[in-house]
Amino acid sequence: MMRPVHIAGTGMTKFGKQPESSLKSLAIEAVHGALTDASVSVNDVDLVFFANAVAGSITGQEMIPGQVALGATGLLGRPIYNVENACASASSALQLACMAVASGHAEIALAVGVEKMTHPDKRRALAAIGGALDVELATESGNSDRSPFMDHYAQLAKGYFARTDATPRDLAEVAVKNQHNGSLNPLAQYGASLSVDDVLTARSIVDPLTLLMCAPISDGAAAALVVSEGVAAKLGVIAPRVAACVLTSGVADPEVRGSSTERAAAAAYEMAGIGPDEIDLAEVHDAAAPAELLIYEELGLVPKGDGAKFIRSGGAALGGSTPINTSGGLLARGHPIGATGLGQIHELVLQLRGAAGPRQVTGASRALAHNSGGWLGADNAGTVVTVLTN
Amino acid sequence: MMRPVHIAGTGMTKFGKQPESSLKSLAIEAVHGALTDASVSVNDVDLVFFANAVAGSITGQEMIPGQVALGATGLLGRPIYNVENACASASSALQLACMAVASGHAEIALAVGVEKMTHPDKRRALAAIGGALDVELATESGNSDRSPFMDHYAQLAKGYFARTDATPRDLAEVAVKNQHNGSLNPLAQYGASLSVDDVLTARSIVDPLTLLMCAPISDGAAAALVVSEGVAAKLGVIAPRVAACVLTSGVADPEVRGSSTERAAAAAYEMAGIGPDEIDLAEVHDAAAPAELLIYEELGLVPKGDGAKFIRSGGAALGGSTPINTSGGLLARGHPIGATGLGQIHELVLQLRGAAGPRQVTGASRALAHNSGGWLGADNAGTVVTVLTN
Numbered sequence: 001m002m003r004p005v006h007i008a009g010t011g012m013t014k015f016g017k018q019p020e021s022s023l024k025s026l027a028i029e030a031v032h033g034a035l036t037d038a039s040v041s042v043n044d045v046d047l048v049f050f051a052n053a054v055a056g057s058i059t060g061q062e063m064i065p066g067q068v069a070l071g072a073t074g075l076l077g078r079p080i081y082n083v084e085n086a087c088a089s090a091s092s093a094l095q096l097a098c099m100a101v102a103s104g105h106a107e108i109a110l111a112v113g114v115e116k117m118t119h120p121d122k123r124r125a126l127a128a129i130g131g132a133l134d135v136e137l138a139t140e141s142g143n144s145d146r147s148p149f150m151d152h153y154a155q156l157a158k159g160y161f162a163r164t165d166a167t168p169r170d171l172a173e174v175a176v177k178n179q180h181n182g183s184l185n186p187l188a189q190y191g192a193s194l195s196v197d198d199v200l201t202a203r204s205i206v207d208p209l210t211l212l213m214c215a216p217i218s219d220g221a222a223a224a225l226v227v228s229e230g231v232a233a234k235l236g237v238i239a240p241r242v243a244a245c246v247l248t249s250g251v252a253d254p255e256v257r258g259s260s261t262e263r264a265a266a267a268a269y270e271m272a273g274i275g276p277d278e279i280d281l282a283e284v285h286d287a288a289a290p291a292e293l294l295i296y297e298e299l300g301l302v303p304k305g306d307g308a309k310f311i312r313s314g315g316a317a318l319g320g321s322t323p324i325n326t327s328g329g330l331l332a333r334g335h336p337i338g339a340t341g342l343g344q345i346h347e348l349v350l351q352l353r354g355a356a357g358p359r360q361v362t363g364a365s366r367a368l369a370h371n372s373g374g375w376l377g378a379d380n381a382g383t384v385v386t387v388l389t390n
Numbered sequence: 391m392m393r394p395v396h397i398a399g400t401g402m403t404k405f406g407k408q409p410e411s412s413l414k415s416l417a418i419e420a421v422h423g424a425l426t427d428a429s430v431s432v433n434d435v436d437l438v439f440f441a442n443a444v445a446g447s448i449t450g451q452e453m454i455p456g457q458v459a460l461g462a463t464g465l466l467g468r469p470i471y472n473v474e475n476a477c478a479s480a481s482s483a484l485q486l487a488c489m490a491v492a493s494g495h496a497e498i499a500l501a502v503g504v505e506k507m508t509h510p511d512k513r514r515a516l517a518a519i520g521g522a523l524d525v526e527l528a529t530e531s532g533n534s535d536r537s538p539f540m541d542h543y544a545q546l547a548k549g550y551f552a553r554t555d556a557t558p559r560d561l562a563e564v565a566v567k568n569q570h571n572g573s574l575n576p577l578a579q580y581g582a583s584l585s586v587d588d589v590l591t592a593r594s595i596v597d598p599l600t601l602l603m604c605a606p607i608s609d610g611a612a613a614a615l616v617v618s619e620g621v622a623a624k625l626g627v628i629a630p631r632v633a634a635c636v637l638t639s640g641v642a643d644p645e646v647r648g649s650s651t652e653r654a655a656a657a658a659y660e661m662a663g664i665g666p667d668e669i670d671l672a673e674v675h676d677a678a679a680p681a682e683l684l685i686y687e688e689l690g691l692v693p694k695g696d697g698a699k700f701i702r703s704g705g706a707a708l709g710g711s712t713p714i715n716t717s718g719g720l721l722a723r724g725h726p727i728g729a730t731g732l733g734q735i736h737e738l739v740l741q742l743r744g745a746a747g748p749r750q751v752t753g754a755s756r757a758l759a760h761n762s763g764g765w766l767g768a769d770n771a772g773t774v775v776t777v778l779t780n
Binding site for chain 1: 392443444446447450451452453454456457458461465466467468469470471472473474475476479482485486489490492493494495518520521522524637638639640641642647653763764766771772
C-alpha cells in the first residue's frame with residue numbers, strides 16, 4: 001500500500017435465492033447501503049470497480065454489467081470497470097479500488113460485487129459455474145446435476161484423508177460450525193443448529209461430500225467504499241484500515257512455487273507487518289467443507305496437516321482461538337459468486353467495529369479475508385488475501 | 391498521470407477470420423510480440439490486465455479467460471485481472487495498466503486484449519454482440535442477421551443526415567479511405583482500392599448502411615507493455631509517452647452532460663496539456679462509417695456539423711491535415727471486440743516511431759486513440775481516450 005487506505009462503509013443484501021431480484025435491484029441495495037454506512041454522497045465517488053461472474057451465462061448480460069446494473073444509482077458518468085475473476089471477482093474489484101486510492105489516483109473508490117444465479121432451470125446455474133474452469137479441458141467432465149467444482153473438492157478431500165487422520169466427520173464439523181454462525185447472521189442464506197450426523201446423513205452430492213458440505217447457489221450483492229486516510233478522518237465513521245490486499249494468480253506447479261493462497265497470504269502478511277498468529281478472525285473461501293480445513297493450513301493459521309485437529313479443538317468456532325467464517329461462510333451465508341469477496345469484507349468490518357451482535361468476536365482488531373476463484377488444474381485461477389486492522 | 395508512463399512495446403496478431411486460432415494461440419502471439427518489441431523478459435512483468443468481451447458467449451470461457459489464455463506464456467503466478475468493457479475492453483485494460491505504473495504500484499504492466507469471434511454459426515457471434523447492450527431492454531429488438539449495433543448506427547446516420555448536409559456518399563468516403571489504409575497494413579483484415587460507388591452498391595445491411603460501412607467480425611489479439619520512465623530509459627527502445635489515458639462511462643443525458651467521448655476527450659486533452667488542433671493523427675472507433683464522422687466532431691478535431699466536410703476535403707486521409715484510422719480502422723483493420731483498443735495503440739506506436747511504412751504520417755509526434763464500447767440507450771457504456779506523444 002502506497003498510502004493508507006480505509007474501508008469507510010459496506011453494504012450487503014441478504015444472500016439467498018431471490019428469484020424476484022435482478023442484478024440492478026441487488027446492486028442498488030448494496031451500493032446505497034455502503035454509501036449510507038459511510039456517510040458518503042454518491043457524487044463524491046471517484047470511480048467504481050464492478051464485479052460479476054455469471055451474469056453473462058445466466059442473464060445474457062455480458063461485457064457491461066456494471067454500467068447496466070448501476071444505471072439508477074447516480075454513478076454513471078464516472079469510470080466504471082467491469083472486473084472478473086470467477087469466485088474471487090469481488091475481492092479483485094476491492095484490490096483495484098485499494099490500488100486506486102493507495103496510489104492517490106482516487107480519494108473514494110467503490111467496489112461492488114453482484115451476482116444473480118437463480119434461474120428457473122437450475123442446471124443453467126450449475127453449468128454456468130463451469131465457465132470458471134479452462135473450458136477446453138473441462139467440457140467433457142461436466143455433470144449438470146452438480147457444480148463441476150464439487151468433483152474437484154471431493155478429490156481434494158480424498159487426498160486430504162489419505163495423508164492425514166482427517167475423516168468425513170471433520171468435514172461435517174466445518175458445516176456444523178458455519179451453519180451455527182449463519183443462524184446468528186440475519187443476512188445469511190442458511191443457518192441451523194445441526195449435529196455432525198445431520199450433516200453426514202444429508203443427501204450425497206459426490207462422495208464424500210453431502211449437500212450440507214457444499215456452498216449453495218445464491219443471489220446477492222455487497223459493496224465497500226475504499227477511502228484515503230484524509231477522507232476517513234473527515235467522515236467520522238469507524239473505518240478499518242486495509243493493511244494489505246493482495247491478488248495472485250495460480251500456477252501449474254503449486255507444490256514448487258506455492259499455491260495462490262500461500263503466495264497471497266505470505267505477501268499480505270509481509271505488507272501488513274502481521275503474522276498469522278496475530279489474526280483475530282478470518283473469513284475464508286469454504287466453497288466446500290474440505291477447502292476450509294486446507295485453507296487453515298495454507299494461511300498458516302495452523303501447521304500443515306493440523307486442519308482437522310483445529311476444527312475438532314473448537315479453535316475455529318465462535319469463542320475459539322481464531323474464529324473462522326463468523327458470517328456463516330460460503331456454506332451458510334451463501335455464495336453469490338461475484339459478490340462473495342465483498343460479503344466477507346462486510347462481515348470483517350462489522351466485527352472490527354464491534355457491531356457483529358451475537359456473533360461478535362471479543363476484542364477483534366486484526367481480521368483476514370481469503371477469497372479464491374476458478375481452477376486451472378493444479379491451483380486456483382486467482383486468490384485475494386486482505387488484512388483489515390483497527 | 392502521477393508519474394510519467396511509457397509504452398515500451400506492442401504486439402499484434404493479424405486481425406481477421408482465423409477459425410483455426412484460439413484465445414490461447416492469439417494471446418501468446420500478441421504477448422510474445424510485445425515482450426520482444428520492448429526487449430522485456432516475461433519474468434519482469436509485474437502484473438497483467440487481460441481484456442476480452444465475448445469469449446463467454448462464443449466459447450463458454452467465462453470469468454477467468456486471462457489465466458486460461460496466458461497459461462503457456464510464463465505469466466501465471468502474477469496478479470492477473472480480467473477486465474471487460476465491451477468494445478472498449480482493451481483500452482480499459484490499458485488504462486488500468488497506466489494507473490498501476492503511474493502510481494508506482496508497478497514498474498512494468500502488461501495490457502492484453504484477445505477476441506475469438508468466428509464460430510461455425512455466424513448468428514452466434516452476432517447474438518453475442520447483443521451482450522453489450524442492456525439485455526433487459528434489448529432482447530426484443532434483436533435481428534440475428536446483423537449485429538444489433540448496426541440498427542443503432544443506422545439511426546445515428548439518419549439523424550446526422552437530417553441535421554447536416556451529409557449524405558450516404560460521405561459514409562462511403564469513410565469506407566473508401568479506411569479500405570485504402572487497410573491495404574497498406576499487412577495485419578489488417580481487409581484493404582482494397584474502392585470507389586464511392588463500390589461502397590454504395592455493396593449489399594445493404596440496414597438502410598443507409600452497406601456491408602462495407604460496417605466493421606467485420608474478427609479474431610485477433612494485441613498487447614502493450616506499459617512501463618515507468620526509468621524502465622523505458624534502460625530498455626533503449628523508442629517508448630512513446632502516455633500523455634493521457636482516460637476512461638469514462640456513459641450517461642442518460644449526454645446532450646446535457648456531454649457524451650462519454652466528449653467527456654473523455656476533454657479530460658484527456660487537459661491531462662496531456664494538448665488541444666485537439668495539435669493532434670497529428672488518430673485511431674477512432676469506426677464500428678460503422680457514420681460513427682467516424684460523429685467522432686471527428688466529438689473529439690473536437692472539427693467543429694460540430696463539419697464531419698462530412700472533413701472527410702470530403704481529404705483532411706482525414708493519409709497526407710491530410712489529421713489522418714484518421716491509418717491502420718484501416720475497425721472497418722478494414724478489423725474489430726475483434728476485446729482486442730480493438732490495443733490494436734489502435736499498436737498502430738499509434740508504429741506511427742510515433744516512424745515505423746508505419748507506406749502509411750507513415752510524416753512527423754507524427756502527437757497521436758490519439760478513441761475506443762468506445764456498449765450502448766446504454768443514449769450514450770456508449772464506456773469510452774477511453776488515450777494521447778501518446780514522442
